[in-house]
């Protein structure tokens with residue numbers, strides 16, 4: 001599944017961070033990081049615990065503001081001052097802890113916060129357009145080949161994989177161009193992980209840019225086009241999947257021996273010592 | 276829980292291909308098992324309670340007593356509608372009963388002692404309720420204090436305000452004909468039958484409209500037979516109630532008002548964006564916040580509605596008892612107003628329940644209370660039975676939640 005990577009990384013990136021830094025007190029969670037994701041490309045974001053992966057995703061989703069650096073979207077610099085700015089650009093985030101309402105059905109969850117109302121007068125008391133929402137929900141789930149017992153099923157009664165699929169599908173209701181996923185398969189079994197990975201491939205087929213954090217290198221190699229390695233808040237390299245190996249990625253993550261593009265090389269030892 | 280066991284197994288069909296299954300025969304069974312079990316349970320409970328009290332005292336199931344029952348539940352049920360809204364949010368309001376007494380006192384003093392007309396007096400009572408709700412809701416959201424603590428403080432504080440408003444004598448009699456008429460008006464004969472017919476016609480129109488919309492969107496809708504059965508059921512209940520009550524004083528205006536409020540707030544909760552936001556906040560407040568819902572504003576509006584509805588309930592109470600006094604809103608009113616919806620399946624944990632549970636639960640708890648009165652049981656027994664019923668309802672609710680948690684996750 002690497003066929004699209006070549007063409008995808010050729011053009012201008014959809015979302016790009018340039019020289020982004022973020023501190024938490026004395027901790028430099030991100031240190032002058034450059035990051036790109038193109039349309040129709042899946043980028044795997046890997047790194048050790050505390051490497052800054054979640055922080056990087058939160059900068060992209062507008063939850064954290066970088067102290068320095070540029071946020072570029074579709075070729076121009078944008079000001080992203082909060083999550084709603086990122087959402088407005090078309091950057092959707094699927095949260096690690098599944099922000100779903102268990103008591104609501106699939107349709108209601110897909111549209112929560114942006115429900116459609118039927119036309120006509122009546123202000124805040126206008127009726128929800130359930131039929132329109134159900135129709136759109138069914139179409140969206142069909143294009144993503146997400147299989148559910150019913151779109152009117154309560155989300156709390158779905159399996160973990162189905163819930164994660166609903167959470168991912170939800171990010172697509174509002175015309176997303178980039179989807180950010182933080183550990184989407186962390187809590188899932190083998191079959192359900194496969195389900196979610198297939199869904200990520202389908203997001204790529206729809207021409208979206210996808211950033212996925214994962215600890216599982218086998219999953220990463222299965223689904224992504226490019227691997228971006230973070231180490232201690234710095235970019236340790238970026239690797240096209242077809243040109244790299246598990247060993248090379250692991251050493252970039254840990255800072256041992258070979259570096260991807262040379263940047264990881266040589267820094268490993270001094271930073272090991274600094275710890 | 277057969278549905279829950281089946282859920283984790285992914286269906287082999289794509290949802291997109293046949294979303295229509297939501298209305299299929301299996302889905303109906305599923306829904307009965309999931310949500311509408313609450314209503315069925317209440318119905319069986321009601322039949323059981325009525326059976327027991329009828330055997331114990333043959334006056335229980337007479338038209339006269341059923342009219343009394345309707346009047347008793349009208350005020351409590353009104354307060355319970357507000358309780359349902361607060362419970363859906365996952366919060367609680369312990370001040371509703373005393374707020375109902377306080378607002379009724381405001382109305383009584385303005386109308387009976389200061390010569391206000393009935394309508395401005397009633398409006399002032401509702402505005403007072405809204406202001407109390409705005410205050411309590413703002414404190415809850417602003418300082419992040421559990422609503423149970425704030426409204427407990429309200430429970431005590433507003434009791435003091437009630438004594439203050441009532442002044443020296445401690446009681447105000449209601450003589451204003453409009454206010455007395457709220458609980459003292461009954462519709463007999465043709466008027467009552469026309470009201471029932473209008474209710475059935477509106478329900479039929481709404482059902483057909485919903486069906487038309489779904490068909491227009493290319494979704495499967497309820498078959499004409501299903502619509503017909505539902506309309507027939509509503510007709511049976513509506514005309515049945517009128518037929519029974521007509522043998523005595525007739526259909527009470529207070530009951531019509533309560534049912535009107537239930538229908539309106541049921542629509543608000545299930546069909547409007549605001550209602551959906553209430554359910555979302557009750558289900559997962561953090562998810563609602565991330566989805567862009569202004570959670571605090573939703574909370575404050577719900578507290579305002581709850582206190583305003585409490586004021587409406589207090590007005591109906593005052594109208595029935597023809598007075599407001601120092602014990603208005605006291606005694607077991609709070610327990611009854613909260614127990615009703617919980618008995619009828621509205622969860623204390625937020626996000627699950629219906630506005631109809633205010634009426635159905637009110638009917639259950641009202642029947643128990645009324646039946647025990649007929650049997651002239653001592654207060655000690657009445658309190659313990661009512662408390663026991665609430666305890667049982669809460670345990671059932673909590674057990675259902677545990678089952679969901681075990682079955683829902685993989």
Ligand SMILES: Nc1ncnc2c1ncn2[C@@H]1O[C@H](COP(=O)(O)OP(=O)(O)O)[C@@H](O)[C@H]1O
Pocket residue numbers: 024027028029047048049050051052053054055056
């Ligand atoms: N909200 C926060 N407050 C303080 N420190 C934080 C916060 N978020 C992250 N950090 C720190 O920043 C570093 C990067 O964290 P994170 O981005 O969560 O790493 P990862 O997701 O790669 O495990 C860690 O040292 C972590 O302790």
Ligand SMILES: [Mg+2]
Pocket residue numbers: 053054
């Ligand atoms: Mg993380």
